Every structure is written in C-alpha cells, then in structure tokens.
Amino acid sequence: MKLRVYFLITFLTFANSAWSEAKTSLFLTSNIYSRTVRSRVLSAQQAGTLLEADFTHHLLPNLQTKIQGGARLEGGSSRALFNDEFAPRQTPVLKEASVSWTPVDPCNLRAGAINQNFLDSPLLSYEQSFPALYENCQMPIGNFKLGVELEQSYASDTQNTQPTGRSLQSDSSFFIERLSLAYEASDDVKGKLHVSHYMFSGLSPLVAYQSQFMGNTSSGLDEKNADFSFAYQGYEYGFTGQGKLLDNKVEAKYTGLRNSGAPGGANTGHDVHLKVTREFKDFSLAPELRYFKIESDAAPAFFNDRTIGHANMQGYGAQVSALMPKIRTEVLLNYTMAKPLRVTLNQPGVQNYFFAVLRINYEIL
DSSP: OHHHHHHHHHHHHHHHHHHHHOOEEEEEEEEEEEEEEEETTEEEEEEEEEEEEEEEEEEETTEEEEEEEEEEEEEEEEEESSOOTTSOOEEEEEEEEEEEEEEETTEEEEEEEEEGGGGOOTTTOOSOEEEEEEEEEEEEETTEEEEEEEEEEEOOOTTSOSSOOSOOOSOOEEEEEEEEEEEESSSSSEEEEEEEEEEEESOOHHHHHHHGGGTOOEEOSSTTTOEESSOEEEEEEEEEEEEEETTEEEEEEEEEEEETTSOTTSSEEEEEEEEEEEEOSSOEEEEEEEEEEEOTTSSOGGGSOGGGTSSSEEEEEEEEEEEEGGGTEEEEEEEEEEEESSOOSSSOSOEEEEEEEEEEEEEOO
16 A cells, blocks of 8 residues: 555656646737739739747647647739639638657657648748658757658648648658758857658649649649649758858758659759848848749649749749847748749749738747
C-alpha cells in the first residue's frame, strides 16, 4: 500500500511539474488588402481582409499543438477566360493544424495539416497546407547546424485560394527529403545551403486540367480525363545569406528547381531575391527586388506561386515594406510582372500583379 502511494505521489508530482511548464500563446493578425491582376485573359480587382489566429499550446514540454487559420472576406470583380483563381472569395482558411513531438533533442516529429511555407520555395508550393507527416533533425556542430528534413503528404487544395477550392478527388501525394547546412557567426551574419529531392504522384485529372491554363503541358478536354504529359520528380536547391552593409541588413535568397521527369528547356526554375532593411527610430524600411524564371514543367503549376503566373513565365518583382514594431503594424506594397517564355493560347501575354496590405498583429496570450 505504501509503495502504491509513493508511486501515485511521484506521478502526480511529475504531472504537476510538466503542467506547470506548459505554455499557451495566441496571436491574432488583421490583414486589410487590395489586389489587382491584369493580363489578356484575366482582369481582377479585389479589396478584402484576412483575419488569422495563431494558437499554440504545450501539452507537455516536448509535446505541443498548433492551430493557425482564419477567414478570408473579399469583395470585387473578376473576369477570366480560363480558370478564375483571383475571383473574390468568402471562405475559411486553414494554414496549420498539427501536433508536434520532440522525443529527443534535436529531433522533432509533426503530424496534421502542415503549412508548406516551411519549404520557403514558392516555385514548388505557395500558400498551401497539406495533410502530412514531417520529420526534422537539426544537429549543431560548432557555428554550423546540419539539418535533415523529410515529409510525406497528400497534395490537397486546403487553402481554398487556388482555382477550385474543392476536393481534388484523388490520392495526390507529395514527398520531399532535404539536407541543409546552416552557419551563424552572429545575429547579423548567417547563411544556409540546402538541397532537396521532391516527388508528386497520383495527381488527379482535375489538377492536370487546371494546370494547363497555368503553363504546364497536359492533355485532355475536361476535368475527368486530363493527364500531365510529364512526371514531376526532381531536385530543389538554394541558399539564403544575411549580412551587414553600412548599417543596413542585407539578405539574399536563391531557390532553384530541376524536374527529372521533363525534357531540357521545360524542366528548370530559378527565383532570386535581394532585400535591404534600414532601421530608423520608430520603424524599419525594407525594399526588395525579385527575378524569376520557371519553365513550363518544372513543377505542378496548380500548387505554386500564382503571383508570377505559375509556370512558363519569366519576370521581376519589386516590393517595399515598412514595419512599425511599437504598434505592431506593417505596410507592404508589391508589384510583379511576368511574361510567358513561350506564348500560347492559355498564356498569350504579360501578367501584371499589384498588391497592397496593412497588417496589424495582436498578442492575446
């Protein structure tokens, strides 16, 4: 009896200690924005708001849940000859709903609907959340950190911002394996290299049909019998770097794609960013330039960056953001121009994309 009481007291003491270390955070973000898109096959203008909540709760020191999502409310008009992906929407938005477990530091397992922005590769995936299992180990070696990341997922349209906003009606899968090496000399000087292998499989006729209007090569007359002409598996790679120049923070980023399943001249993508941030007394100003080129079949166009016209596109972007930390507010202006690498009936000319947003953050818990 005494032994049982001892074990009960020990268990309750451990549970109370673990519970006392549990942490909960809740952040709300209000995005008020305007968007205009113009091309020969598309004319859209919108004003709207995206209200987001980011909730994290530590069940135990090594076990946490994360829910990130909200509602998109838009008004405006859109006329499109083909898919109408920029039509105004009033819809729920899911970015993340996951459980994360750290069995042993520095390795982590995550399962659920996972925001694909962790890849930081918009030519491959943009504004998407996939049901997935994700494994991640980041091993420190002096000033370096060696990373191994794996993800097995179902490629789905959970964001409701792409052309359909409905079930893809197939077992579309996405797999990626990534090896990275990061270096950090200080908070101001750091960099990271990575190389990944990716594969999409089982992509549905619906995805193939919609993707042909975004630059991919596919065959079929409707959403029931369309099929891609090439497979999508290959390599994604890139680097990021950050340093100081004349009291300015300078950041450079490059990502590239090479699809082994498509022929040369149709299988590569490149995305280059250069950003300079200048700190002032009450705010910071950050202009950014972008150059991109993505050939027709480097990645499934249905899932990647719509602001650049998805695929078979080349162009540039210019952006400036002002961040005011004291009032937790950001103002961002963006312009992106994309022109077809190869003019087709689906992509007959230049796409101009304008975007402006006022973003306000609130810390609730």
